[in-house]
Amino acid sequence: MKLENKIALVTGASQGLGKAIALKLAENGADIAVxxxxxxxxALAVCREIEAMGRRAKAYFCDVREEEAVNDTVKAVTEDLGKIHILVNNAGVTRDGLLVKxxxxxxxxxxxxNLKGAFHMTRACCRGFxxxxxxxxxxxxxxxxLVGNAGQVNYAASKAGxxxxSKSVAKELGGRGICCNCIAPGFIETDMTKDIKEDNPLLQQVPMRKMGKPEDVANAALFLASPDSDYITGETIRVDGGLAT
Structure with missing residues (x-):
């Protein structure tokens, strides 16, 4: 297994992309902090699925906006499961609206x-890394x-950030054996996109003419978490069916 004896911390892991990533990493040998x-x-249901694979898993409630809560959570994960090797900053929300409103x-x-939470978690984990x-x-x-989106000034700003x-962290920490990369999903079948139907004009902009699945993003995360990507850092991998090409 590519991730045997590795421990991964995945934020926003109780549903959607985070759940798919947590399960994929566990399938490949990692123990998971949900x-x-x-x-x-x-979150407990995700843990049960992971434990059914023969891996360890534990759920931790943590508001990533709160620095103290993040530091306490990382400490608890290390005490419960061991040294963290993989961090997936997936926690995110949308609050869409036009700029003027x-x-x-x-x-x-x-x-x-979306942004400060990732900063808090990265800083807390990188000490151990x-x-x-x-x-x-x-x-x-x-x-x-990468390309912006009308009605998502806040979301686009957070994701561009x-x-x-990631590029800055890659440059700061690369010399210490730490890789930092991004995944940029397009239209993926999650709760956030459940209202987008097959005949939606937005999907006509996707060269592959379909939405992706959470597993498509999880497969990219597995690659970046594995030794296969040990010489890749500061990169952004699009999983978007060619939308941003």
Whole structure:
């Protein structure tokens, strides 16, 4: 198994892309810290699926906006499961609206969770990564961070920020054996896109004429988490069916 004896911390892992990534990493040998907010049961259900594979898993409630909560969570994961080797910053929200009508609270919330949350978690984990001279950081961005999207000034800004942050982290920590990369999904079948139907004009912009599946993103995450990508850092991999080509 590519990730045997590795421990991965995945934020937003109780549903959607985070769940798919957590399960994919576990299938390939990793033990998983399932980070969530909201109801506990979906996170526990993910843990049960992982444990059924013969891997260890534990759920941790953590609001990634809160630095102290993040630091305490990373400490707890290390005590419970061992040294963290892989960090997947997937936690994210949308609060869409046109620029002229966007409430400042909605702008701040999206930036605080999507971008500052990733900053908090990366900083907390990289201390251990630096000591062990190994770590894989995978930030889930979006094609909105590459090309923008009307009605998503806050979301696009947060996802573009993740790309810039990842490039900087790659340059700062590459000499210590730490890789930091992004995945930029396009239209993927999750709760966020459940209202997009097959005949939606937006899908006509996708060269492959279909939406992707969470497993498509999870496969990219597995590649970036595995030794197969040990000489890749500062990169953004699009999983978008060619939409941003």
């Amino acid at each position: 980070i969530y907010v909201g109801p506990e049961e979906p 966007m409430d400042e609270k909605d702008y701040d919330m999206v930036l605080d969770i 630096m000591r062990q001279r190994y770590g894989k950081i995978i930030n889930i961005s979006s094609i909105a961070g 993740l790309i810039g942050m």
